[in-house]
Structure formats: structure tokens, C-alpha cells
Amino acid sequence: MPATFLGPVCHRSSADCVLCRKAACRPNFSRLVVLQITQVTPFLVDTGGSKSWLFVKLDTDEGLVGWGEAYTQQDRDAAMLAHLVEMGRHLVGRGPFAIKHFSSVMYLDYALRRPAMEFWSALSALEQAMWDIAGKACGQPVYNLLGGPCRARIRVYANGWSEQSRTPDQYAQRACEVVARGFTALKFDPFSNPWRTHIGRAEEDLAVERVRAVREAVGSSVEILIEVHRRLAPNEAIRIAGRLEQFQPFWYEEPIDPEDMAGLAEVRRRTSLPVVTGEALYSKAQFAQVFAQRAADILNPDVCNCGGILALKEIASAAEPWHVAIAPHNYNSTSVGLASTLQVSACIPNFLITEYFVNFASLGSEIASRPFEVKDSHIELPTEPGLGIELDESALQRHKLPAERRPRHIRTYDEEQ
Numbered sequence: 001m002p003a004t005f006l007g008p009v010c011h012r013s014s015a016d017c018v019l020c021r022k023a024a025c026r027p028n029f030s031r032l033v034v035l036q037i038t039q040v041t042p043f044l045v046d047t048g049g050s051k052s053w054l055f056v057k058l059d060t061d062e063g064l065v066g067w068g069e070a071y072t073q074q075d076r077d078a079a080m081l082a083h084l085v086e087m088g089r090h091l092v093g094r095g096p097f098a099i100k101h102f103s104s105v106m107y108l109d110y111a112l113r114r115p116a117m118e119f120w121s122a123l124s125a126l127e128q129a130m131w132d133i134a135g136k137a138c139g140q141p142v143y144n145l146l147g148g149p150c151r152a153r154i155r156v157y158a159n160g161w162s163e164q165s166r167t168p169d170q171y172a173q174r175a176c177e178v179v180a181r182g183f184t185a186l187k188f189d190p191f192s193n194p195w196r197t198h199i200g201r202a203e204e205d206l207a208v209e210r211v212r213a214v215r216e217a218v219g220s221s222v223e224i225l226i227e228v229h230r231r232l233a234p235n236e237a238i239r240i241a242g243r244l245e246q247f248q249p250f251w252y253e254e255p256i257d258p259e260d261m262a263g264l265a266e267v268r269r270r271t272s273l274p275v276v277t278g279e280a281l282y283s284k285a286q287f288a289q290v291f292a293q294r295a296a297d298i299l300n301p302d303v304c305n306c307g308g309i310l311a312l313k314e315i316a317s318a319a320e321p322w323h324v325a326i327a328p329h330n331y332n333s334t335s336v337g338l339a340s341t342l343q344v345s346a347c348i349p350n351f352l353i354t355e356y357f358v359n360f361a362s363l364g365s366e367i368a369s370r371p372f373e374v375k376d377s378h379i380e381l382p383t384e385p386g387l388g389i390e391l392d393e394s395a396l397q398r399h400k401l402p403a404e405r406r407p408r409h410i411r412t413y414d415e416e417q
């Protein structure tokens with residue numbers, strides 16, 4: 001059943017239409033238009049690094065198209081693609097304005113209240129693409145349909161700059177390079193792989209020295225954001241936080257696995273560092289537990305795996321009375337995922353800062369019609385209808401992820417220390 005709505009009519013034969021971009025018509029709200037999604041097309045893109053990008057394009061019977069992006073992880077992207085294709089079959093024939101209903105029935109009827117990260121990632125991509133179409137149909141950026149902007153530009157922090165660093169000096173040198181590009185906030189994980197809970201004294205000392213080197217190199221005016229990636233046990237997280245406080249980090253991200261919410265709340269009570277969690281939480285029930293246990297100062301849900309644009313906005317609204325700020329995670333491309341992040345960040349009063357992967361910028365610019373520009377650690381709000389970004393399908397095809405590819409190396413027991 002297609003949705004019926006009062007919307008503008010795209011005069012495709014005219015010259016300056018805000019929708020078809022050809023040139024001369026204005027939205028005509030005098031006619032009922034029935035839009036229907038007719039096709040769902042995924043694109044899995046090889047970034048050349050450890051992570052792929054998964055985009056989706058929705059076509060409609062009126063010619064409008066919408067773009068969305070799903071969060072991916074290495075070696076799990078094929079499963080996410082399959083999930084996106086499977087779920088997309090249920091979107092064909094529906095109207096792009098029935099966003100909340102689609103999200104609800106995917107959770108209730110499709111997933112039968114048994115979601116996994118792949119479910120949330122696929123839903124997020126489809127949801128974003130529906131908003132893109134809705135915005136284009138109304139001739140408005142998405143944030144104008146979500147309460148309007150609370151700010152004109154969005155502050156971003158740099159991530160992805162430290163991946164090849166090993167020694168404290170290497171971290172310091174690369175941090176200075178990022179600051180020289182205008183970033184006023186930068187995030188890094190001072191710990192080393194592999195993931196384990198009890199990391200040992202040598203690893204702990206090295207992490208502290210890496211943070212010390214970066215702080216001394218960039219000075220006191222640059223914010224440094226400490227990423228822990230759920231590595232630590234609560235007692236380690238508390239002890240290390242105490243050692244890091246002298247460097248005045250902007251935040252302490254995921255010191256422990258948030259599945260141990262009581263443990264995370266204990267860490268928060270015993271450090272003055274602002275504690276972040278959220279990128280590994282997906283449902284409103286999980287975020288409600290963060291509030292109830294006062295387990296975090298800042299949430300970092302990801303618009304590409306929390307259920308999409310409206311889901312992220314609703315999480316942000318729920319956080320307001322708990323004095324919890326929102327810093328959207330964005331380990332996605334610098335195109336559609338970033339566009340969706342910007343749209344939500346624009347219209348939430350408790351927004352703090354969001355993530356920008358500097359190592360993704362080059363390919364992101366190649367696949368996008370008009371990439372977002374970072375200036376002085378900020379991105380101006382897009383003003384185009386919809387998400388404010390279009391992708392170049394020929395570029396997506398050029399960088400298509402091969403079906404056959406080597407899995408990454410996962411440690412064996414005899415490699416354990």
C-alpha cells in the first residue's frame with residue numbers, strides 16, 4: 001500500500017526544478033502525489049582498507065532517488081549486504097514517508113524482536129534513503145523536517161590518522177600533522193591489538209606514554225579523545241583513567257564492554273573523565289539502561305547502525321533529561337553516512353561533536369557529487385533537499401568490492417601471549 005501525501009510536483013520538463021534540478025519550476029503543493037519505492041539497489045565498495053562501505057539506492061515511480069548507508073565490519077560485510085537485500089524486498093511498493101511505520105514493523109514483524117547488528121545496519125541504510133526521498137519531495141533538507149537547525153555548522157573530530165603509529169613519537173608526529181590541517185579535536189586508541197580484557201603492565205605503560213606524547217605535541221588547546229574499544233576490565237579502566245587525568249582528555253570512550261552496564265557505571269563514578277558509550281548499543285532499551293544506571297556522560301550512537309536518522313534523534317531526545325550529550329559515531333564513509341550524521345546533528349540541542357575519518361576523505365570525495373568540506377574542524381550544514389549528497393554510480397562500480405577476497409588474519413591460540 002503506497003503512502004499518500006501532499007507534496008510538491010516535480011515538473012520534469014521545466015528548467016529549474018528544485019527536485020529534478022533542471023531549472024524552472026517551484027514545488028506545487030496543490031496536488032496529491034503518491035510516491036512509491038520501486039527498486040532497492042545495494043553497492044558494496046572496496047575502500048582499499050580494512051573496511052568496506054555499503055550503500056543503498058532507492059528508486060521511486062516519480063523519478064526521485066534516495067541514498068542510505070549501512071555500517072559494516074571487516075569479514076561481516078557480505079552478511080550485511082545479504083540482510084540489506086532481504087529487508088529491501090519489504091520496502092518495494094511502500095511510500096517513502098511511512099518511515100516510522102517501516103522501522104517499527106521491521107523490528108516487530110520482520111525481526112520478531114530478535115535483532116542483530118546486521119539487522120540494525122540494514123534498517124539504518126533503508127531508513128536514511130527514505131528520509132533522502134522525503135526531503136527531496138518536500139524541497140527541504142532533512143533537518144528542516146526534524147525540527148529545524150539548532151546550529152549552522154557541525155564540529156568534527158579527526159579519526160583514522162593514527163592507524164600506522166606504534167611509538168609515542170609516531171603518534172605525536174601524526175597528531176601534529178592532523179592539527180596542521182585545522183582539526184581542533186582528534187581521537188585515537190592508545191592501546192594495541194589484540195583485544196583482551198587484562199592487558200598487562202607493559203601495554204598499560206605504553207598507552208599512557210602515547211597519550212603523554214600526543215598531549216605534549218599538540219598543546220593544551222587541542223582536544224584529545226581517548227578510544228578504548230571495550231578492551232578493559234573495570235579495575236583496569238579505573239586505574240588507567242586515573243593515570244590519564246593529568247593529560248585532560250576530552251573523553252574516555254568505551255573503557256569497558258557496555259554489556260556490563262553496572263561495571264561501566266562503576267567506572268564512571270570513579271573517574272572525572274567524561275565516559276562515552278553507545279556505538280555498540282542499538283536499541284532504545286539498551287540506551288534506557290545507560291540512563292537508568294547513569295553509566296555515561298556522552299552517547300555515541302552511529303546513524304548507520306542505530307536504526308537511522310529518526311532513531312538517532314529519538315535517542316538524543318531521550319538523553320536530554322539525563323544531562324547526557326550526543327557525539328554521533330561515524331565509522332562510515334565521508335559521503336552518505338556523514339550526510340545523515342550532519343542532518344541529525346543539526347537539529348539536536350545536546351549535540352557535542354561528531355566523527356570524521358580523515359583516511360576515508362579521498363575515496364569519499366571520488367564517489368560523491370559534492371563532498372563535504374572540513375574547515376577549522378567544522379562542516380557547514382548542507383542546504384540541498386534531502387540528505388544533501390548524491391553518489392556517482394560509475395565510481396561505485398569502479399570500486400566494487402570483489403566477491404572473492406581473503407579473510408583477515410585472526411589469531412590462533414599459539415599466537416597468544
Ligand SMILES: [Mg+2]
Nearest residue numbers: 227229253279
Ligand atoms: Mg569507538
